[in-house]
Amino acid sequence: MYPKNIRLSKLKSWNQKKFLLSTAITIGIVYPANVISKPLINPKLNENNKSFITKAVEKTGSSVVTIETQKYVKKRQFPSDSQIFLDPYFERFFGLDLPRDNQPSIEQSQGSGFIFADGLVMTNAHVVSGSDMVIVGLTNGKKLKGKVIGQDFFTDIALIKIEGKGPWPKANLGDSTKIKVGDWAIAVGNPFGLENTVTLGIISNLKRNVTQLGI
Known part of the structure; x- marks a missing residue:
């Protein structure tokens, strides 16, 4: 104790x-x-805090344009004495929707491009292929007529001349020989008409043949 x-x-x-x-x-x-x-970082951003993506978009975003195209397609015609094809029972049986007039239909498509020289726009060839009318939409809201002056379906590139007077916002063309696998790739475009949509990726390969993908 x-x-x-x-x-x-x-x-x-x-x-x-x-x-x-x-x-x-x-x-x-x-x-x-x-x-x-x-807070570890001052929330107030300045020019030095901006990412390289932001700087690239601010530098080139205004040169990105919307490409709208129209294509007139003639409707299928039948001989005037072939009234059976215009019979509503015939159409209903075969599920047809045959034209009642001779007016052509209008097919519309949309894509993106960018201005790289005075009044010259680079875009995809498949966007403007066979089009009867081309409209170029600028970031300031203006829409101007354009004319296709060149196409290369192998590289899927086309050139459009804007019918109007500048000055135009321009993006400088780069040197593709300096690209390396793993480099950043920034895409700025107008998918579905959504202006200045930005995506980020990397260069995954160089000089790849698209036939390897069955294209």
Whole structure:
């Protein structure tokens, strides 16, 4: 048996150690939380904080245009003495929707392009192929007529001349011989008419033959 005063002294000492330990644990939890809650970066952005993507879009975004095309398609005609083809029962039986007039139908398509020289737009050849009318939409809302002056279906590239006077926002053409696998690739376009849509990727391969993909 220990004397009563020794037991009280040990109990007091244990309580002090327990208090110091719990205090240390509490401080260890709360203090990092206070540090983490502080912003590590100034939320106010300036020119030096902008990413290379933002800078590229600001530099070239205004040169990106929308390409709208119209193509007139003649309707299939039948001899005037072939009235059976115009019989509603014939159409219903075969599920046909035959034309009742000689007016051509209009097929519309849309794509993107960019101005790289005074009044010259580069776009995809498949966008303007066979079109009877081309409209170029600028980022400022203006729409101008365009004329296809060249197409290369192997590279799927076409050139359009804008019918109007500039000045035009232009994007400089790069040097494809300097591209390396793994380089960043930024695409700015107007898919479905959504202006200045930006996507980011990388150059995955060079000089690849599209026939490898069955195209």
